[in-house]
Amino acid sequence: MVLKLSACKYLSDSSLEPLYREGALPMLVELDLSYSSIGQTAIEELLACCTNLVNVNLNGCTNLHELVCGSDYCRSGDMPIDAFPPDSAPDKTKEIRESSDCQLEVLNCTGCPNIKKVVIPSTANYLNLSKINLNLSANLKEVDLKCSNLYNLNLSNCNSLEILKLDCPRLANLQLLACTMLQEDELKSALSFCGALEILNVHSCPQINTLDFGRLQAVCPTLKRIQSSLIA
Numbered sequence: 001m002v003l004k005l006s007a008c009k010y011l012s013d014s015s016l017e018p019l020y021r022e023g024a025l026p027m028l029v030e031l032d033l034s035y036s037s038i039g040q041t042a043i044e045e046l047l048a049c050c051t052n053l054v055n056v057n058l059n060g061c062t063n064l065h066e067l068v069c070g071s072d073y074c075r076s077g078d079m080p081i082d083a084f085p086p087d088s089a090p091d092k093t094k095e096i097r098e099s100s101d102c103q104l105e106v107l108n109c110t111g112c113p114n115i116k117k118v119v120i121p122s123t124a125n126y127l128n129l130s131k132i133n134l135n136l137s138a139n140l141k142e143v144d145l146k147c148s149n150l151y152n153l154n155l156s157n158c159n160s161l162e163i164l165k166l167d168c169p170r171l172a173n174l175q176l177l178a179c180t181m182l183q184e185d186e187l188k189s190a191l192s193f194c195g196a197l198e199i200l201n202v203h204s205c206p207q208i209n210t211l212d213f214g215r216l217q218a219v220c221p222t223l224k225r226i227q228s229s230l231i232a
Contacts, residue, residue, distance in 0.1 A: 002030040005038075006057075013042035020049035028052060034059035034108075044068070051102045054128075059110040066117040067109065069102075070124030101125040111136040116160075122146040122167070134158060135175070155179060156201070166190040171197055177227075178204040191220040201227040 003025065005011060016038070018024035028050065033043075034057045043058065047069055058064060105128050109115065115137050120126055121144075129147050133154045134140060142163040143155065150168040155161060156177035164186050171194045176182060179202075187208055191197060197220045202208045210216065210228040217223050 001025060001027045002032075003028055004032040005036055006032050006034045008033075008036040008038075011036045011038050013039045016042050016046060020045040026052065029103075030055040032057040033061060036061060037063065039063045040065055047102075047104070054103055055106045055108075056104060057108045058112065059108050061109070061112050062114055064109070064112045064115050066115060067119070068117070069120045069126065101127055102129070104129050106131045108133045109137060110134065112140075113138060115140055117142045119144045120147055122148070162186070164190045167193040169193070169195050173197075173199045175201045176205060177201050180204070180206060182207055184208045188216065188219045191216065191223075194220060196222055198222055198224045199227075200225070203227050203229050 011033075019028070020042070029052060031046070031050070031053055038061060040063055043061070043064055044067075046053075047056070047067075102125055104126055107129065109118075110133050112134070115134075116139050118134065118140065119142075120129070126147055127149060130149055131152045132145070132147075132150065134143070135154045135156045135158075137158050139160050140155070140158040141160050143161065144163070144165040145153070146167040148169060150171050152173045153166075153168070153171060154175040155164075156175045156179070159178055159180045161176075161179045162181050162183070164182060174194070174197060176187070182205060184207060187202070191200075200216070200220075200223060202210055205228070208228075210226050213226060216226065
């Protein structure tokens with residue numbers, strides 16, 4: 001099931017409460033909120049509670065200021081007190097909670113002008129997440145990802161990016177075009193936890209010297225291709 005709410009300029013957080021508070025549309029797998037007026041809180045709750053979502057589009061969402069995944073919105077105070085019957089055994093409750101791993105595979109946040117921070121810890125259980133696109137998020141300063149199956153990460157044109165922490169053992173394609181504030185030492189530290197990286201784009205990244213390919217390949221031996229303005 002697909003729900004498209006692109007460019008809905010009067011969409012309030014409460015408009016989507018049936019999705020993340022009442023479990024409406026349990027078969028929903030794709031949600032398009034691009035260029036809508038949806039707020040920070042609703043986005044966080046949707047990602048935390050609607051674990052069946054596979055593809056989420058938040059492109060151009062101006063009210064998105066940070067994305068910190070793995071919150072307990074649906075497992076704490078917001079959970080109705082009668083969500084589990086009184087006679088439910090504690091181990092059964094634990095089983096239900098552990099089975100709600102996020103099914104998200106694709107997260108698009110291109111051109112979100114006000115987002116400054118993206119954090120996805122391993123505890124978020126985003127075990128299926130394979131692609132994240134944050135291209136053209138000009139005010140993004142910090143990215144901290146621990147995603148075991150992430151394959152493609154696009155941070156191009158994030159020209160405020162300074163902090164990059166990656167623990168993504170299957171990441172193969174990393175796009176950092178025009179990340180003008182990113183320092184070489186920060187990049188090398190991030191690459192040391194990306195043991196499958198093959199393609200790296202650092203074109204128009206003045207703080208990163210790619211003339212010595214061996215230095216980067218020593219950090220990431222699987223690296224096969226570097227796209228850079230300093231390489232002929």
